[in-house]
Amino acid sequence: MSAFVNEPYLDFNKPENAAAARNAWQNVRRDMGKEYDLLIAGERRKSSAKLQSVNPSKSSEIVGVHQKGSEQDARDAVEAAYAYFSIWSDVPVEQRADYLVRIASIIRQRKLEFDAWLVWEAGKTWAEAEADVSEAIDFCEYYARLALKLAKPEPLVQLSGERDEMLYLPLGVGVVIPPWNFPLAIMVGMTTAALVAGNTVVIKPSSETPTIAAKFAEAMLEAGVPPKAFSLVSGSGAAIGDTLVAHPKTRFVSFTGSREVGLHINELAAKTPKGQIWIKRVVAEMGGKDAIVVDRDTDVDQAVQGVVFSAFGYQGQKCSACSRAIVDSAIYDEFLSKLKSKVEALTIGPADQLENYMGPVISARARDTILDYIETGKKEGRLISGGGAAAGDGYFIQPTVIADIDSKARVFQEEIFGPVLAVTKANDFDHALELANDSDYGLTGAVYTNDKAKAEKARRRFFVGNLYINRKCTGAMVGAHPFGGFNMSGTDSKAGGPDYLLQFVQAKSIAEKVS
Ligand code: NAD
16 A cells, blocks of 8 residues: 555635535435434334434434444444454455545545534534544545554564464444534544454444444445344433443453443443453544743744634634643733734634634534533633524524633643633743643643743643644644543554554464474
């Protein structure tokens, strides 16, 4: 295979791409409100109970109607995956890798269509949707190459009179539980990594974004992935999620989502029900409370730009989003005034309209939680911009900045997952790093400084899985920025990095006596 390169993004400022996006939008519109089945090892099933996903930009529009899978459906999916495991794990790795390249190629051909589904269902702007779909393609291409490498491990020390080798074997049935915020990229990454390593999978998509999951399943089938190698079971996270995680035939769980659910899964997976002969592995990537440190010795305009992108891109609904700006007292007032004018220039409205920089938040529940946090923040600090809901038929919230936040404040410590930025004053760079590290989380972080010694200090002391220097803290690229966090941000699995597949295999050492 050729060397891996990241998938280029379409630039929607170009009139021809903008026109193509509008066209894709109209095509996808025809399929709005369609019903999708459960897919259990190739068998299509319906259930009496349904779940609907809606367009967060216009909540009266139904994007897709999905089955609410039952606990029996979940059990059947795990059993079927278990039964097929011995066949799938015997498929040569070259062929499994080839399936991934084919999935990438299908998504690439239908890129604008996939973009459009993300705009409809997840409330992503076109640029954000394009980044999500491109990352999904990257994961397929990257893990395909990684699997081929893993099949040829480093040679071992050869003892005299022996042939010594080590092979990586797949684990078994993996349960894949993605969040709604990168509903394509994260789901595709977790699924294809497990599959290419030789495991079978059961995917339980987020209830907010099941349509994009159905589209991914279509792409896998079109790519020729055997229908029995995976299942797609939509339904209530709590009910079928617990069944899938607790099942004795489940070998590992690959989860990305909130700290609360991740910890619950970790606990449940640690139990060993009757008939289970292994300790389940849990890969759990969870929340963040990411900080950008702005030093006195920096270009303030550049820092403001980076903070605005990181805090308000996709309405702050990224695990990597900047939710704390920690700013040196020497430039604090200048930073705030420049930040205010940039934030107040952000456009907000329906995600499909190309002129909008921000769309809606994902749901009515998310909107209410975020608005509650804004009210708390107003009491904990000084409101600079925003501060409430924005007009429109969807779940719109104004980009909100609250200054003078103390490190003990709730808006400094708790993940809000919306367009809310807390700004805190630091005495100096050391104090800023201390404040940045004052968190249960440790996912992304950035520092803006021209001082090399301070940048070096951040390298050593800023305790995050993904550190960025003089750039925004979002937008990790597959292959270049292996992604995963410390502490309550998760198991630091480093998705899109050279070690990621090791989590889905076990090593077998073989020593053969030779004469
Ligand atoms: P969530 O935890 O509410 O849901 C995640 C998934 O878990 C969904 O598919 C949901 O249906 C499922 N689920 C819910 N209860 C379950 C249960 N009892 N058993 C099994 N599955 C269950 O998270 P969300 O709202 O979808 O996503 C937002 C969160 O994800 C934020 O905290 C964000 O920081 C985090 N996130 C982290 C990363 C990362 O790489 N660290 C990436 C993206 C999102």
